[in-house]
Amino acid sequence: MISLALPRREFLKAGGAMVIGFSMRGTPLAQEPAAVHARAAVPGPPDQKLIDTWIAIHADNTATAYLGYAELGQGASTALLQIAAEELDLAMSQISSVRLDTHVTPNQGATVASAAIERGGPQIRAAAAEARQALLTLASRRLGVPADQLAVSNGIVSVAGDVSRAVKYGDLLGDQPFAIAMTGTAPQKMPSQYRIVGARHPRLDLPDKMTGRYTYVQQVRLPGMLHARVVRPLGQGAYADGARIASLDESSIANIPGVRVVRRRDFLAVVSANEWDAVRGARQLKVTWDMPASLAGTAGLFDQMRSARTTDSVIAEKGDAAAALGRATHVVQATYRGPYQGHMPFGPNCAVADVTPGGTTVMCSTQGVYGTRDKVAKVLGVAATNVRVQYFEGAGTFGRSCYDDAAQAAALVSKEVGAPVRVQFSRADEHGWDNFGPAHLADVKAGVDASGRIVAYEYDGWQHVWSTVETSEQLALGTPANESPDGTSRNLNKVTLGSMYDIPNLRLNNHRVPGISGYLKASNLRSPLDVSFAFASEQALDELAHMAGIDPVEFRRRNMSDPRWLAVLDAVANAAQWTPRTNAAARTRGTIVTGRGVGLGTHMTSYGAAIADVRVNRSTGAVVATHMYGAIDAGLVVNPAAVENQISGQLVQAASRLLKEEVTFSRTNVTSLDWNSYPILRFAEAPAVTTIVLQHVDQKSTGAGEEIMAAASAAIANAFFDATGARLREYPFTPARVKAVLA
């Protein structure tokens, strides 16, 4: 191990002229508002049974809501305040939130599974109702009128029928704690009383993001901060193998003054006061790696999965699928393949850490500050309460990209050099060392009877689960690679796989592939695995509709009885002005052909339906989604404008994943390391979009951030068939694959 023994001051001097530049910006810590500072004295999480954990009332008659869910660009920070303002009878301009922070904000769990509104909404609603009840009790005493004769508007409590007798929230409690526990009995508004919840509200985070006033994690600068880059092989190998340094020549960067190498076992980084010097150092450092050829390579992946020693389980079973298949009028039996795909946040992950003997502060774009705290504490060998993690938004992450890896890397380097350190991943680090969304292999057998009823459905699916050890920890500590247990989002999804249809005989066979040796690192990627599930399931059912000579929308309608599934299907079909189509195979003449398809699906909750129009060039193999329609029923939609944006983004991202995206790898390592080798959908090929939000104020809110990925992907695949008469059962729909299937 090469450690930097220089004290902080000496090191900065060695770093050169850039040091002066660092003091140009204040530290975010120094800008802490009073609503944060008083609470930050002790490590969290704060006690969720106390109103003060959630809500503070200020003397100027404003409020702070302490939220545990992160703004990821999905609009959660606006919608959660809508809920709080609604229950508190405040205007939106009177309430704000603070940065997520393990010393300040409650631990509501990570911002995953589209749960910010579904799970976080009821929590903040309950807390705000408790706060309102407590404030009314105080007002009742102050005004000498029973609480049930009081009304509240914009934080002013007045006697019903006599607005002259009034008191402001701020005067009742101004900046003093409630100091009472939640009762669990505070009355909440009826949905019919909502005026802020359910209304379109502009996103609070957007103006600063559009002007350069917003501080993304990549833009955090602390006084005395050093810039670091990790040095790793170009593209990960098999997860279990990590990466081993075979040889390192530190003199290879001797010509760049002020750049130091930090090494701990196989964790390698360069650090400098000057960012460009750190970049140059990372590129120039001579290091050779042992990279065993233990991957199957992209071409061998699916054979490897099929022949793996799997752990098998039955996820759902109804009736006798095998027997029913034997009696069906038409049967489809086909194999479908979905690739590894990446999160690939648009700004590669970045984290800033300041490790001091008195404690550690980490700034990171994590989806869960408390989870990151544990991971950073582990690599530092300290108690979690010794670490404070603050959330700074990064670029859209869509699941667990390398944010914890970056946080650990920053902490490791900061500890070694004794200064605040910013680790910025390169594009190749991000593309090459992501926790990819796992590949999926499916065998589907399904059958219909003579009347077009689905009578049998059997789905066999192979995939591995999620990697749990971050790369920085694996390399620095030698922690062996490990996987998550089975579970939701890692097994076959019984919601997306057939649950919307009334299928009497159904069986889902889950084949868990051991993913530690011979596979890539993996984790949850937006709507985990659902794109692959719906790609297989909804294509198979579409094939049955075609065999039975029934229009695909009518076929689905005929096989469903759940009114909410029927409603999203009807909504999207109406929006797209769907007309019956049964003659796909006949429309295959000409070089350029067009088609449209439909798909249903969701993640764990909500209801999603999509229709896609595609254009296929039979000669070049180019497939373009020209128009996508998406309808979501997510129960009570708090901010319909935000959900429309989520639908729109998912339709486009689904087109990208279906048509463009695939992680490629050789026997030794990942080879898709930038936007050329891992293309995503571009502006010129972006579809027009039509979004439909079905509002159900009387239903509980469910997720909307990933619940139409599955339906949208399936719709594109089915539209391709409609256009060409050919089924493409492996995505992405690259020109080579398209030309091969049309040949």
Add this chain to the structure above:
Amino acid sequence: MAVTLTVNGRPQTVAAAPDTPLLYVLANDLALNGPRFGCGLAQCGSCSVLVDGIETRSCVTPLARVEGKRVTTLEGLAGYYATAARLEKAPELHPLQQAVIDEQAAQCGYCYNGMIVKGAELLSRTLQPTDAQIRTAMNGHLCRCGTYPRILAAIQRAAVMMKEARR
């Protein structure tokens, strides 16, 4: 080494190696949050700035190459527009900045530096761009959140706003 350039209308002398990519100078020496690191390869457009009015990828542009030139970042776009359009007073926001807010276009917003800078360059030359012209001009700017349709709508909205302003 000291290099002199004009950033958002203000002369700046920067002590940095001449091969330093402009992005690092803007972010570290001049504390500007508009241009953002996305790839360092000129593939994505998140670092875009205007150099003498031309959209340029600051992540691959050495500092020496902008010596004596006028660099405009997201922060200076409203002033740049006001000068070009000979407005008496610079608006707080470039019309395209206002339009992307009006359209509620962004999600994470990280790519919007480049989207706005490139869109502003397009609108400075093509007053009423067609759908196809927008798609072609913007094709070198990627968005991971999939907000292309809304950026397109925002550019069209900004074109209308700028037409009104010229009256």
